[in-house]
Amino acid sequence: MARIIIDPEVCKGCGICVSVCPIKILKISNIVTNKAGYFVAEVVEDKCIGCCSCAIMCPDSAISVLKQ
């Protein structure tokens, strides 16, 4: 099983990770903003397959991927 960690202070809410996740478990929050004022990305379902697509594409290196 895999898991991703999104650093909310680094995330700029660009939505790229959301768009590339093959199993569509990410979304941009419409509530949580970080210090910089961005609505940040969140994991909505615990089904990550650890493909790293989101992490590879995140321009701000906000995502780490772990395999448990």
Add this chain to the structure above:
Amino acid sequence: MARIIIDPEVCKGCGICVSVCPIKILKISNIVTNKAGYFVAEVVEDKCIGCCSCAIMCPDSAISVLKQ
């Protein structure tokens, strides 16, 4: 019959005309220098065929070619 006219004051004695004349009727004088101090090109034999090679190649436009 053809004939060439070399302007001795314009000629720089480079020898290009001499080298390209197909019937080898040109030479650089070893006596006559012009005001600029160059030994100039001369016609040595009256056999010009009017091919214009000398004139075309003269960098200083010193040669005119006439057909009589």
Add this chain to the structure above:
Amino acid sequence: MEILYKKSRMLTDTPLSYCPGCTHGIVHKLLAETLEEIGAEGNVIGIAPVGCSVFAYKFFNCDMQQVAHGRAPACATGIKRCNPDKIVFAYQGDGDIASIGIAEIIHAAARGENITVIFINNAIYGMTGGQMAPTTLVGQKTTTTPYGRVVGINGNPIRLCEMIATLDGPCFVSRVSVSDPVNVRKAKKAIKKGFENQINKKGFSLIEVLSTCPTNWHMNPVQSLDYVKNEMTKIFPLGVFKDCQEGN
């Protein structure tokens, strides 16, 4: 617990100054990861251009020089000639490399300088607010082509890779994209090859990366990636234009 992906050590902790979704950030990661993987840490000098990546000197965890607009290849030449055993890379935008600095890149390539140049082609001047770049597509609206780029007035886009590949000097010339994970992986390979060439003293490598500028394209980041895939690659085909290791 295994870490499948994490931020490269060759990036500093300074937050990137790029707009949300700008793919400058992706390329930074690829560069950093490559430098880490080839064991270049403590042996690298990077060059930041003038453009949105002007602050790159804050982001890479190595010695860095910030240089005048367009002159990164000259600066890299100066560094590399005096430090032939160090790894030297330049990072340049399309305005920087293909407009004001086109003389410097061509001559560095012709000399076969043993350096690696990363060229971010986002078809626009990002930093200054969206003016036409030499790589702006025909018809593309920018703040200095308000009616869209018109060939008869604004000229044709320049394909730098194709042009540079005609020279004898360069060793490796390639165009890649970061529009999706597959292409990102390919891009990283190309970048890695660029650095390996340098280490092996094969000479000059240029890797052009098709990149986005959501802000000045007036698109969201995801639309921008599609634009790269669907529009830019038509004019700027991906591929290897020269590879001295393949004997061409």
Add this chain to the structure above:
Amino acid sequence: MEILYKKSRMLTDTPLSYCPGCTHGIVHKLLAETLEEIGAEGNVIGIAPVGCSVFAYKFFNCDMQQVAHGRAPACATGIKRCNPDKIVFAYQGDGDIASIGIAEIIHAAARGENITVIFINNAIYGMTGGQMAPTTLVGQKTTTTPYGRVVGINGNPIRLCEMIATLDGPCFVSRVSVSDPVNVRKAKKAIKKGFENQINKKGFSLIEVLSTCPTNWHMNPVQSLDYVKNEMTKIFPLGVFKDCQEGN
């Protein structure tokens, strides 16, 4: 009595400032004759570069501008854009066009500026006394390559035509030579085509002419012509690299 050949009206009476046997003079003639033949008299603006042909403004019987080293294509652009119905030509040496001024020629070509550029490639900096040019042959000795041009240090010669032909902008790109009467005639045809393109608003034409520098090659003028024929054309093959009228 028929006149088979005489000096063109489009040349002034001022004696050329070139060294004896320097083929700059031949190219001047071809240009002048062409301008005369296409009836351009009184409708031409020429641009003299910095190089041995810096004094070209004295030699052509038309309005002339002398411009900064390497910037003739930019100057020509300024003139032509403001005078679209005039015939504008630039005359440049290899140092001028392919070294300091390579950005300007590439961008004028990419824009497809409707101008005609004559490029005298004599593989050396004539004016300044024989330093290496971007077109200096590998192994060729110059005052700044005292051991001969070495690729690893001084880089590779640049083939401008081949490079520029990869761009979408230019209409006609050709390399000719003036090493003998046959080639001179061909060179004239190419130059003429360059001007006809301009008149027909086809856009940018570049004619590279392989030329001699007896003084700095330390050869006599006739040996120099042979050097062009036997050595230079090996590295700089003659030919047409792009011709929009032939649909490529």
Add this chain to the structure above:
Amino acid sequence: MEQKIIIAGFGGQGVLSLGQLIAYASIEEHKEVTWLPCYGPEMRGGTSNCSIVISDKIIASPIVDWADCVIVMNRPSLEKFSPKVKAGGILIINSSLIPDSYEKANLCVIKIKANEFAEETGSVKNANLVLLGAYVGKSGIFSLETISTVINEKFSGKPKLIPGIKEAFRIGYEIGQKY
């Protein structure tokens, strides 16, 4: 009379155009005015701000060190610009995006859910007009007629939007008046 105003938020929120509307209104009322945007690489990241000075006399420096009014549309702007409000000045906060509570002695703090109100008028893009309304309502600096003229003129190209825009302004205005 001299009024100094700073407006700040994300790019795209209408920060600069809100400032320009104030500038146009000042001209309409024959006042001297300067409008100065922040410019340059800080743009990267998408924040944006501008400063406006309105006066009866020739305006010296258009730079605002201390503002009579600060309008902020996102949290980083609140942090950066709220300290610039003069004692006794006005701080207007778009609380749609900055839900945090914020209090400061000696300041009139107006919190207003501009996005929500704007959406009511047909478009979230009218949020800046709600904030303008609040400022004018509180300060009384321009007549309603002036504002109406300026809106009619500046949006003459998009007449369909005008009712919503005016409505957004009105909502803000009424809230502002209450402070």
Add this chain to the structure above:
Amino acid sequence: MEQKIIIAGFGGQGVLSLGQLIAYASIEEHKEVTWLPCYGPEMRGGTSNCSIVISDKIIASPIVDWADCVIVMNRPSLEKFSPKVKAGGILIINSSLIPDSYEKANLCVIKIKANEFAEETGSVKNANLVLLGAYVGKSGIFSLETISTVINEKFSGKPKLIPGIKEAFRIGYEIGQKY
């Protein structure tokens, strides 16, 4: 003591190196010396010249307006530089290339078929040495020993040439002495 000299001719005739030999000889005799070539685009066309100033004192301007001696190796140089000889000065003409007669009151004009003499010594390239000889012979400015030392030193890379060079100098020297 101050001597100002101009030497002029075609490029390739050894104009500059003739000047340099004079400069080396001056140093050898512990004099101050400056040697200044003409430089620049006048080179095109192949003419060349240099100016030498020799003095006991620090030399101010190395530019020679009026020369004690002018040596010319082709006709254009004669025309250009002969007017620069001071009254009472020396004008040395390579009459191999300038067969014209040339007279001027108040000048010592030395005409010498330098090319022909040089050829006798084995190479027409020694023509400049013949002219140097004439100058030294006439002016007596350097000792023969100095000249010999300088020649030995400067041509040490090409020892085979030295006898011819010295012979050329000697021929010129003897002619110069007669004037």
Add this chain to the structure above:
Amino acid sequence: MKQLMKGNEAIAEAAVRGGCRAFFGYPITPQNEIPEYMSFRMSEVGGVFLQAESEIAAINMVYGAAGSGARAMTSSSSPGISLKQEGISYICGADLPCVIVNMVRGGPGLGGILPAQSDYFQAVKGGGHGDYHMLVYGPSTVQEAVNIMYDAFDKADKYRLPVMLLGDGMLGQIMEAVELPEMKDVNSFPKKKWATDGSGIGADRRVINSLFIDPDSLEKQNHSLFSKYELLKRNETQYEEYMTEDAEYILVAYGTVARVCRSAVDILRERGIKAGLFRPVTLFPYPTNRLYQIADKEELKYFLSVELSMGQMVEDLKLAVNGKKKVKFFGKVGGNVMSPEEIVDNLVSKIEEN
């Protein structure tokens, strides 16, 4: 009718109305609105707009265009203007008219992008090689910039030299109310007989050139340039005085800083300190004669040069005053602009020092 306009756009529009029909530029902050405005405006009026590949190309396009008779201009900011120095020197050497805008930013190097006046030396002493000058203006407000720009091409053509407008980011980015002048009739401009319009042949051909290989002819060209500069001094020197009649302390400042100084003078006067403002409008020619006169006033204690630089204009001020009065200096750099209060404090502390 007055309208609210951004400085850069107002300047561009004034150029168009003043007859500019050719613009060549390269983007750089803080003047991008000038090329951006020209990119559509030129096509509206049938002129030429071209985004050049570099500042160097742009200035040489101006050279070509101006040489062929066009009213041509370029604009840039500090690093870009540095790159144009060779071209500017050529334009001066070849006696060509053109207009150049420099919206100065902080330097040296890439520096910053905020307002600065640290290109003063470059503008008035000649940053390029050789002896030359331009007619240099340092406008204070958008309206003044518009007025100067409107006539800049006339002046450039009259004297056949570049006119430079030296502004800064504040002048370029600010919006103020301006009154725009009418469009000049381009057909009314005097014909340029010297321009290479292509029609020249034989004795009539025209040559644009800055090469004078013979020293006497280069000397002649240098003197001819300097006789133009004498004319400029006589005809074009401009300045403004504010409360200088009885002033004990005269602030000297140009450009946007002069606005701040004006407020400072008001505050000082309110406090009973007799301050005044001398504002050079032309920076070359510098209003030397007038300053020399003013320096004679008995009540005057000293001048204070207020600049956004480490002290550049202060040298011209000192040269003008020639030791007759003390000249002091207050500068800020890096993009920070001094407030009126800071100027007041600076002056007051200098008064107390004495």
Add this chain to the structure above:
Amino acid sequence: MKQLMKGNEAIAEAAVRGGCRAFFGYPITPQNEIPEYMSFRMSEVGGVFLQAESEIAAINMVYGAAGSGARAMTSSSSPGISLKQEGISYICGADLPCVIVNMVRGGPGLGGILPAQSDYFQAVKGGGHGDYHMLVYGPSTVQEAVNIMYDAFDKADKYRLPVMLLGDGMLGQIMEAVELPEMKDVNSFPKKKWATDGSGIGADRRVINSLFIDPDSLEKQNHSLFSKYELLKRNETQYEEYMTEDAEYILVAYGTVARVCRSAVDILRERGIKAGLFRPVTLFPYPTNRLYQIADKEELKYFLSVELSMGQMVEDLKLAVNGKKKVKFFGKVGGNVMSPEEIVDNLVSKIEEN
């Protein structure tokens, strides 16, 4: 042992002996012998020689090389130096040491190639944008040029700024007897901890940069630069006086012109006119203090600035003298160099005028 050497070659050799190990240049008359000499000499000493594609590339190669710790130089002449202005401004902004030679030729534009001093302003006021200066020398003889060049890299490294040697074609082309100093040991030079040699990571990484986007940090950088210039003024100001003690008329001149002035002084003294020569060796810092002192001498009637320009250094002279004495000017331009007699005549006629 003294040997006869061409100025350009002697300067190049002195640079090598002073530790230069990287040369980047582009041909231009009258300094071509410098790159030509370096093209073989650098390979002999294991250094780097590169003929760059342009002056702009050359100065940016110097930037890179210097930034990475090398003793790097470039040389050019007027138009080429104009092209380097942006690069020079960057080098100053980034606190990099390097050496730049300008063998000045007549301008503006392509001008001529003969000796001139018309790049004085560009050299000492900063032809590039922003507030900066270089340490500028104006040597008079080949020997002096050699001596200055020999230590130029030490000074550049010490202050981390460019040192400029301002010569002219006469200095470059002349052959004179010179004594060459010994080769310095390149291993003895102090290590540059700030240089980007590639080893930096984490907290230790080095950044060469001239961008200071925050105005306060740019202001700090500007002040830090100017505190270096204060040090230069204190430590590096150099000049030479010749017969100034009792002089009624003091000629002020630098470079090759100062040689001519020296002869003029001799002639004047012979004629019983009490003339002297003040020769600034450093042009920045200018020997202001000493001139200010000298101006107090009672017997001194005036200064005469003698220059190959339309009057550039005369401004620094006037600023130094600050109105205490009259400052007059005699200049020649275009490549013509004045003879001692012309200077004498000029001075005498000015004396008579009075």
